[in-house]
Amino acid sequence: MDEVEAAILFGALSNKDRLKVIRALVEAGPAGMNAGDIASKIGASPSRASFHLAALAEAGFVVRQRQSRSLNYRVDFDRVGGLVSFLMEDCCMGGCSQGGKPADNNRCSCKAT
Amino acid sequence: MDEVEAAILFGALSNKDRLKVIRALVEAGPAGMNAGDIASKIGASPSRASFHLAALAEAGFVVRQRQSRSLNYRVDFDRVGGLVSFLMEDCCMGGCSQGGKPADNNRCSCKAT
DNA sequence: ATATTAATTCAAGAATTATTGAAATGAAAG
DNA sequence: CTTTCATTTCAATAATTCTTGAATTAATAT
Structure with missing residues (x-):
């Protein structure tokens, strides 16, 4: 990993709400959480939570998968x-x-x- | 360390030039480097290097000490x-x-x- | 005192990132 | 096929961070 990639990843972690998301998903474990539950757990609006989740997903820290109507997110420990x-x-x-x-x-x- | 503090620290690392500074200071070890040498090593102007060093110092990742005309910086491993x-x-x-x-x-x- | 070297600070504009609410997408149920 | 639920995307604005060069502070030597 070079400085450019690492800087982008650190940027994805440089926000308290995104760290809250990661902490919540770590606690949730492999079962993950759906977007709505994450939003209410960290106290953010759906669109704001979605924005943070997109940033974390682009950095590769979380992966998502549709489960019926909900989108399930879980942390990528690797x-x-x-x-x-x-x-x-x-x-x-x-x-x-x-x-x-x-x-x-x-x-x-x-x-x- | 709470999310707010950690987010600030990650923000201080979310820049490739600042990561280069840290890598340079880690290589330099306890002897540290002065600001001018850091600037030329990472390929930045004096004022830009100073800006990055101030950000790293505020986050506590580096400490500085005047040595005659120069300011010596070293990384805080803790x-x-x-x-x-x-x-x-x-x-x-x-x-x-x-x-x-x-x-x-x-x-x-x-x-x- | 003056000049020289080393580095920082400041102000202005450029660029990036965050925030909000409304509109759009996708899946399931009636 | 219309409605409802879950979530995302979009556009506009706000806020933050970055960048540059000129002016400033600090230490040393002449």
């Missing part, structure tokens, strides 16, 4: 995990293990925690 | 790690271990990778 890996490998791991000789005070809480 | 933790605990871990009984197909590449 996609979220890919971004976590980017942050860990290019930021934390890089600082700890790259460059030959990491200095004494270059601690890395990503690995420790 | 801060980056805190955001990684948010993604892992609230998104991946949540999906894998919360809610009592995670279903069979609820795999989590965040833990596997």
